[in-house]
Amino acid sequence: MRVLASAPAKVILFGEHSVVYGKPAIAAAIDLRTFVEAELRDDGRIRIEAHDIKVPGLTVSFSESEIYFETDYGKAAEVLSYVREAINLVLEEAGKKTGVKVSITSQIPVGAGLGSSAAVAIATIGAVAKLLGLELTREEIAKLGHKVELLVQGASSGIDPTVSAIGGFIYYEKGRFENLPFMELPIVVGYTGSSGPTKELVAMVRRRYEDMPELMVPIIEAMGKLVEKARDLITAELDEEEKLRKLGELMNINHGLLDALGVSTKKLSELVYAARTAGALGAKITGAGGGGCMYALAPGKQSEVATAITIAGGTPMVTQISREGLRVEATMP
Template sequence: MWERSLVLSAPGKVILHGEHAVVHGKVALAVALNLRTFLRLRPCDDSRVCIHLPGVSVRRSWDISCLQDLQKGFTADFDESKSPSVEQLDTLREFAGIAAGATAPESLATLAFLYMCLAISAKYGDVPSVDILVWSELPTGAGLGSSAAYAVCLAAALLTACGAISCPLKDGESTARWTEEELTLINSWAFQGERVIHGNPSGVDNAVGTWGGALRYQSGKITPLKRVPTLRILLTNTKVPRSTKVLVAGVKEKILKFPAIMNPVLDSIDAISQECQSVLEAMPANPSPEYYPVLEELFDINQHQLNVIGVGHPSLDRLCRVTASHGLHSKLTGAGGGGCGITLLRPDTSPLAVEAAKRDLCACGFECWETNIGAPGVTLHSSSSLDAEVLQALSQS
């Protein structure tokens, strides 16, 4: 039985540049968002596995002997390099009482937990008797990588509990991270969790959650940037729902209808991603204000391009106008058509301007967070390193 309590976290993500163009083989830059998902793992002394997800109203527990019997009944092997099989997922749905085709967050989160728990313990040891609570600063369904942060946290916690990776946090340390080899294993299992939830994910979100910083993604290849400064942003959720599938289809239709017009726009978006990568890698860890004008111009240009390809929305136009009235530069992030936008904050941006912008954005009915990007990936924490809100959330029984 795992005998030590631990707390770990993983970041969300935003797309800095390359939305939609990445579907057509262009470069996208994804960066770690320092709104995090936290997981508390405690040993359980009654031979049960417990999961509590207050954000989606899940509280479930199973007897270990039942899980072991279920595990032995599978004919297909569990492996971090293989997609979850239809048989495995159907069996787990039936076991958990989840309807076939259920897509509610609570159903998918429960299914991912069961799959990862059984798969990881099948490969690395007995099903651990643990009590897991997960709490997140990330809103669900907003394109901010909340499911990937959850999967990364689960992978790290379960691999640690099964002894597949170390517990690197030493007495007296506030935080610790795993070795590169261990992070690679965490990422592989987190990707399986993402497959349970999304079916055919790109792997970008779980990679950002694992390694943090920023990643370049192109045609299935994920490359961490050499050096990434931590940049302050406002993240704004317009709360306008949108369908990524419909927006992607709309862009494709425009490209087919006007290829001579649209393809150069995609090439220009690609050039912006690559220019932004060069700028970020040239910036120091704590950049001074003179480094920001190029990043601000790239935000402005890219936002216009995203409107041209048809993924803008009046709510996002309003967001950009509001922040521009305070001397700030914004763009949409993710699928567009509503959803979220990001606003760059220079080191010399006055606190009064930031508060005024936040006030005006909230007056529009939007939800707004002041945070940063370029955050660290999955991390172990001592209790002393956590703020009061996180500690309170994780103190739930």
């Protein structure tokens, strides 16, 4: 039997990084997906085919008669650790020891703040669990996805695996989530083209937090309060225009606080200011930062903002909220 499952990327609208410190955050699943096909193997081996992962630095040297591969295969194995841990956890949960092959294709840029790590973990867990006949709820799958991120990254709030498993628009705090009323979000994502590994950025913020708690604690507290304010706005009976304008203002404040944490870059700031100048109501980093993506809220100005992001050297992506999280696409004999 073969199972094909998929799970979506996300944007964190408010509260990345502070969510790791137990503060709330707001995120939405978006319509870019990672697809994982899983099948059993009878030789007891785990085989992973990752079609979208580029490991930099493939080095070969030649002499007349020989070829030497000098690539760091340790690095290649490390890149697959989210998938490996996801498979291991499901096998453990099912109490089974069997060979499995998974094949991954993805629409999500890697290390770009759009939750590719969570999407690959959730789609793998979903596909392998179904393959083994293990009945898991979406919440249980989200918890296993969180475990995978904790094992690989050392720290994770769990918001990304939760939104990838559940889908839609959510408010998240310390492992619990609530669905927010669905709203059309006229957003444009801008990709800098470079990546920022979440593990390193979260560790960098932790060092700054421990070095200067007197400065960092109030910043994290402010981020938490800002997210509460954003939730109140999203759920309020307010005129739509007024609501978006105020949310935009909160995005700009959130971006400034993220800059103070040290996770912005020159390119991210350039894209953020280009979007604001082109008429976005607000623009900020999304995800871990250090490269990766920003997003802008731009009702009626999405194409102007997309052009401004391109001119500033980024790649714009106009995306929609995905109501669906983990999806089993097909089960084949």
